[in-house]
Amino acid sequence: MAYSYFQRVYGLVKRIPRGRVATYGQIAGILGSPRGARMVGWALHVLPKKELRTVPWHRVINREGRISTTCLEHTARQQAELLKKERVAVTAVHGSYRIDLTKFLWKPF
DNA sequence: CTTATGACTTTCA
């Protein structure tokens, strides 16, 4: 394949509809690596600035429905704000943010 | 070839 694993991640994340979220493991599973959740996270970590405005990175969260971002440029707070603008219920708890995956988890068909 | 790393996940205490 001419495109890297990262490119596939970006392409898949772009398919996440507005108002929905997806988990790293879920995306990794679709790409054929159920255990490659770290790759998804890393792919978004090195997300080029150009792709930054085309890839809805803020719709990707961890399995607990929390924001695990360690990126200083894009804090969890910023991500939570972006999700709220998309009508995603983000609950703030003790400095952490939580999302109801049973309602907002993206289900590819 | 070997190491190191990371926006994860699961399991155990």
Added chain:
DNA sequence: CTGAAAGCCATAA
């Protein structure tokens, strides 16, 4: 509830 440790896999050096 929190935290630590192991497993996981693509990419870089």
